[in-house]
Amino acid sequence: MDVLSTVDVVVGYSTYIDLIHPLVDGKEILRTGMTREVERVEAAIGHALDGKLCAIVSSGDPGIYAMAGLVFETCKIKDISVASTGSNNMAPGDPEALQIEVVPGIPALCAGAALLGAPLTHDFAAISLSDLLTPWELIEQRIEAAARADFVIVLYNPKSKKRTWQLEKAQKILLKYRDKHTPVGIVARAMREQQDVHVVSLENLRTVDVDMQTTVFIGSSASSRYREFMVTPRGYSKKYEI
Amino acid sequence: MDVLSTVDVVVGYSTYIDLIHPLVDGKEILRTGMTREVERVEAAIGHALDGKLCAIVSSGDPGIYAMAGLVFETCKIKDISVASTGSNNMAPGDPEALQIEVVPGIPALCAGAALLGAPLTHDFAAISLSDLLTPWELIEQRIEAAARADFVIVLYNPKSKKRTWQLEKAQKILLKYRDKHTPVGIVARAMREQQDVHVVSLENLRTVDVDMQTTVFIGSSASSRYREFMVTPRGYSKKYEI
Numbered sequence: 001m002d003v004l005s006t007v008d009v010v011v012g013y014s015t016y017i018d019l020i021h022p023l024v025d026g027k028e029i030l031r032t033g034m035t036r037e038v039e040r041v042e043a044a045i046g047h048a049l050d051g052k053l054c055a056i057v058s059s060g061d062p063g064i065y066a067m068a069g070l071v072f073e074t075c076k077i078k079d080i081s082v083a084s085t086g087s088n089n090m091a092p093g094d095p096e097a098l099q100i101e102v103v104p105g106i107p108a109l110c111a112g113a114a115l116l117g118a119p120l121t122h123d124f125a126a127i128s129l130s131d132l133l134t135p136w137e138l139i140e141q142r143i144e145a146a147a148r149a150d151f152v153i154v155l156y157n158p159k160s161k162k163r164t165w166q167l168e169k170a171q172k173i174l175l176k177y178r179d180k181h182t183p184v185g186i187v188a189r190a191m192r193e194q195q196d197v198h199v200v201s202l203e204n205l206r207t208v209d210v211d212m213q214t215t216v217f218i219g220s221s222a223s224s225r226y227r228e229f230m231v232t233p234r235g236y237s238k239k240y241e242i
Numbered sequence: 243m244d245v246l247s248t249v250d251v252v253v254g255y256s257t258y259i260d261l262i263h264p265l266v267d268g269k270e271i272l273r274t275g276m277t278r279e280v281e282r283v284e285a286a287i288g289h290a291l292d293g294k295l296c297a298i299v300s301s302g303d304p305g306i307y308a309m310a311g312l313v314f315e316t317c318k319i320k321d322i323s324v325a326s327t328g329s330n331n332m333a334p335g336d337p338e339a340l341q342i343e344v345v346p347g348i349p350a351l352c353a354g355a356a357l358l359g360a361p362l363t364h365d366f367a368a369i370s371l372s373d374l375l376t377p378w379e380l381i382e383q384r385i386e387a388a389a390r391a392d393f394v395i396v397l398y399n400p401k402s403k404k405r406t407w408q409l410e411k412a413q414k415i416l417l418k419y420r421d422k423h424t425p426v427g428i429v430a431r432a433m434r435e436q437q438d439v440h441v442v443s444l445e446n447l448r449t450v451d452v453d454m455q456t457t458v459f460i461g462s463s464a465s466s467r468y469r470e471f472m473v474t475p476r477g478y479s480k481k482y483e484i
Binding site for chain 2: 037038042061062063064065066068069070071072073074075076077078081082083084094097100102103104105106107110111113114115117118119120121122123124125126127128132133134138139141142144145146148149150151224226227228229231232233234235236237238239240242
């Protein structure tokens with residue numbers, strides 16, 4: 001919020017601009033639809049190179065399946081010199097360079113976990129099921145590896161209108177390594193309107209429960225339900241008397 | 243902060259209580275040292291069962307290698323009935339039960355990633371190198387699996403005064419699968435005093451650079467350095483003209 005109050009231009013996906021509207025009233029606003037990320041980032045960099053202070057907004061944390069990577073990816077391809085704003089203490093870059101600051105946020109994996117209880121208290125892997133930019137073979141290989149090594153697994157982008165079969169395929173791989181009663185937490189729109197939270201067993205994971213705004217938490221072999229919650233113990237009870 | 247202002251009792255590790263001291267002045271405060279987590283949680287639950295509003299504070303996010311899991315683990319072992327405060331919309335539990343709300347935060351993996359640039363923009367795995375509560379064989383298996391499947395890997399608790407060899411062992415495993423020039427981001431005390439951020443190559447990762455307050459980010463095969471930053475692309479440039 002502090003950053004938003006200082007900038008001249010705010011760039012973002014329309015839905016997110018609507019969510020923060022009261023905070024950005026009176027600013028120059030550039031909003032575009034889904035899949036227009038490249039266009040948004042190029043426009044933002046253009047404004048910044050013109051000397052304007054420009055913020056690109058994402059939901060959750062900008063570094064997790066969000067816009068921070070694309071900003072750097074674009075600058076690198078276009079050979080635009082970049083430097084940190086000095087908020088970190090790495091070696092200072094070119095003072096003439098485009099200054100970039102990434103402001104961290106609360107990612108969907110933390111917001112969702114908090115609503116479910118404590119599903120992530122041990123090692124976990126985050127995997128996006130979107131094969132728009134990543135070959136499905138690599139996604140499958142990662143699901144397989146994470147399942148075999150007993151990570152809790154957080155699935156982002158489990159399903160969209162056009163991508164409908166990926167979650168079922170993931171479930172099949174997971175059932176090779178995990179008990180069918182493994183708890184699976186399903187969180188849609190965490191901390192937003194129409195929030196939806198429930199826990200099912202791996203065998204009952206139905207794709208009907210999820211959409212693009214849903215995050216899916218697959219328990220490890222140590223995860224369990226306790227009352228309405230989903231919990232992965234850190235392991236204290238093995239070592240200490242509780 | 244809103245939650246802290248409403249509670250009667252605040253329980254936490256001494257270092258974290260010091261960090262938030264201005265916010266909790268005048269409250270009943272229970273602070274204990276490292277490795278006293280079980281004691282802290284039991285005390286907090288005791289206060290809550292006595293009818294007091296009680297907050298347990300962690301740094302970062304309470305659900306990632308922090309205290310949320312131990313609260314549920316303890317209630318389960320002691321068969322204390324628990325229910326959510328209604329901030330989520332799962333089926334309501336026993337109204338007589340201990341009400342628990344987990345308040346999400348910004349985890350070290352997001353704070354550190356923001357300082358490094360964008361190392362986590364693709365799939366990643368979080369692994370703690372602490373073998374106090376987890377057998378080293380399982381940790382090693384997870385490093386191996388995550389390395390083979392080309393995840394970015396975030397290592398928590400890489401080293402302490404007593405645990406000195408784990409990071410070097412992890413590095414050896416990683417070098418079997420990753421190029422020796424793979425960028426590794428090292429962030430200590432992100433956004434706190436004495437913050438320290440730097441990027442080295444995997445072959446030059448020295449345990450001397452790290453301590454208990456350090457998070458280590460191992461790049462995937464797609465990660466690279468750009469100027470002072472560490473970046474893992476999402477893959478837009480493969481599909482779109484940038």
